[in-house]
Amino acid sequence: MYILPEPPLVLLAIGFFIGITCGLAFESALKIKVNYWSQQGRKGIKSDLSEIRVLKFPFLGICFGICVFLAAGLEIFTYNRLLSYGVSLPLTLFIGLLIWTQLRKLIVQLLQGGSQAIDLDGYF
Secondary structure, X not given: OOOOOOOOHHHHHHHHHHXXXXXXXXXXXXXXXXXXXXXXXXXXXXXXXXXXHHHHHHHHHHHHHHHHHHHHHHHHHHOOHXXXXXXXXXXXXXXXHHHHHHHHHHHHHHHHHHHHHHOOHHHO
8 A cells, every 4th residue: 555655744834933033134144134235334334345254154044945935835746855955955055155146246335335336226
C-alpha cells in the first residue's frame, strides 16, 4: 500500500514567520539608520556605505524565510524536496541580489540628493 507523504505545512508556516519577523527587523533598522542620517547631515555619512552592514542580517533572514516558504509551497505540489529547493534557492538568491543592489543605489541617491532625489511624484 502506497502512502502519500504529508505536505510540509509546518515548513510553510515557519518560512512565513521567519520572513515576516526579519522583515519587521529590517524595517526598524532601516528607519533608525535613515533618521540617524537625516539628523547628522552630510558630515555623519561614510562614503563607502559601511553603515548599511546592520541591514544585511535582517535582509538575509528575509531571503532565508522566503526560500523556505517557496520551497515548502513547491513541495506541496511536486512531492520532491530536492526539486523544490533546487528551484527556490537560485530564484531567491537572484531576486535577493537584485533587490539588495537596487536598495544600495537608492540609499546612495538619498544620501547625495536628499529626499528630493527620489521624488516619484515628479514623474507622473
